[in-house]
Amino acid sequence: MANALEVVGERWSLLALREVFFGCTRFDQIAANTGASRDVLTVRLKKLVAAGVLEKHQYSEHPPRYEYVLTESGRALHNLMLMLKEWGDEYVTQGPLPLVWQHSCGATLEPRVVCAACGEEATPESLTRAEQVTH
Amino acid sequence: MANALEVVGERWSLLALREVFFGCTRFDQIAANTGASRDVLTVRLKKLVAAGVLEKHQYSEHPPRYEYVLTESGRALHNLMLMLKEWGDEYVTQGPLPLVWQHSCGATLEPRVVCAACGEEATPESLTRAEQVTH
DNA sequence: AATGTGAGTTGGGAAATCAAACTCAGGAGG
DNA sequence: CCTCCTGAGTTTGATTTCCCAACTCACATT
Numbered sequence: 001m002a003n004a005l006e007v008v009g010e011r012w013s014l015l016a017l018r019e020v021f022f023g024c025t026r027f028d029q030i031a032a033n034t035g036a037s038r039d040v041l042t043v044r045l046k047k048l049v050a051a052g053v054l055e056k057h058q059y060s061e062h063p064p065r066y067e068y069v070l071t072e073s074g075r076a077l078h079n080l081m082l083m084l085k086e087w088g089d090e091y092v093t094q095g096p097l098p099l100v101w102q103h104s105c106g107a108t109l110e111p112r113v114v115c116a117a118c119g120e121e122a123t124p125e126s127l128t129r130a131e132q133v134t135h
Numbered sequence: 136m137a138n139a140l141e142v143v144g145e146r147w148s149l150l151a152l153r154e155v156f157f158g159c160t161r162f163d164q165i166a167a168n169t170g171a172s173r174d175v176l177t178v179r180l181k182k183l184v185a186a187g188v189l190e191k192h193q194y195s196e197h198p199p200r201y202e203y204v205l206t207e208s209g210r211a212l213h214n215l216m217l218m219l220k221e222w223g224d225e226y227v228t229q230g231p232l233p234l235v236w237q238h239s240c241g242a243t244l245e246p247r248v249v250c251a252a253c254g255e256e257a258t259p260e261s262l263t264r265a266e267q268v269t270h
Numbered sequence: 271a272a273t274g275t276g277a278g279t280t281g282g283g284a285a286a287t288c289a290a291a292c293t294c295a296g297g298a299g300g
Numbered sequence: 301c302c303t304c305c306t307g308a309g310t311t312t313g314a315t316t317t318c319c320c321a322a323c324t325c326a327c328a329t330t
Binding site: 011037038039040045062063064 | 277287
């Protein structure tokens with residue numbers, strides 16, 4: 001957790017990534033939609049690129065224009081963002097939700113975290129420490 | 136997401152909550168295990184209590200001693216923390232993982248986010264915007 | 271009486287944040 | 301050709317936060 005937070009735990013990082021997920025990949029859009037100040041956003045995006053979460057692509061040479069795209073590592077943050085939104089929706093946000101996801105099965109998405117092996121929910125009580133495993 | 140980050144998005148908040156999940160519920164323990172400075176930790180814990188994520192219980196009157204316990208809202212952060220750890224393990228942490236969870240089914244936990252309705256994975260491609268729903 | 275512990279407070283300097291203005295490269299319009 | 305506009309940052313100067321070490325205060329222990 002601490003390692004993950006080193007990379008995406010600073011203010012604006014996750015909101016910037018949310019914008020990229022939404023297809024807002026350009027600097028000015030991200031700045032406008034997140035509310036981050038431009039200087040801080042510059043630093044955050046550089047850090048995310050350095051960490052391999054985003055890549056900076058030049059999509060036009062004349063004039064020089066850039067966009068930020070997700071790497072695999074960045075795309076893998078989708079689950080984290082779903083849970084963050086879910087918790088916020090459930091316990092923080094008052095009134096109507098600004099966004100509701102519909103799953104391809106037709107239902108309104110209610111995300112659940114399960115064990116990949118057995119499909120049962122991963123609750124705090126269902127977990128115990130395992131012996132060290134080399135990564 | 137932004138609302139959730141307002142509550143748990145500041146530095147040390149999630150690490151403090153991790154400690155409480157681990158059963159380290161006392162101020163000095165949390166400070167030592169997270170590395171947060173004591174003054175900042177004081178502010179964070181107060182904010183988490185105010186937000187209804189933690190409760191401060193006095194478990195001894197003479198001498199006066201306190202512990203922080205999770206509310207339902209706090210316990211609901213478990214999923215978020217699992218995903219944060221999972222992403223860090225997968226894309227940030229080098230070398231052996233400091234902690235591996237075993238699910239009650241016997242397998243090493245590999246958390247997956249699925250749609251509660253159909254049990255299929257909730258990928259970015261499987262989601263579309265739904266119409267507004269009152270909370 | 272002296273020392274220890276838990277749970278913070280306090281103080282001062284370093285670092286990060288903010289908003290607004292500025293830069294720079296390159297169109298677009300007249 | 302001259303002026304205005306846009307995207308993508310930089311710069312600047314004024315706040316806020318953060319960090320760390322030392323201090324407090326109420327009890328307990330030796």
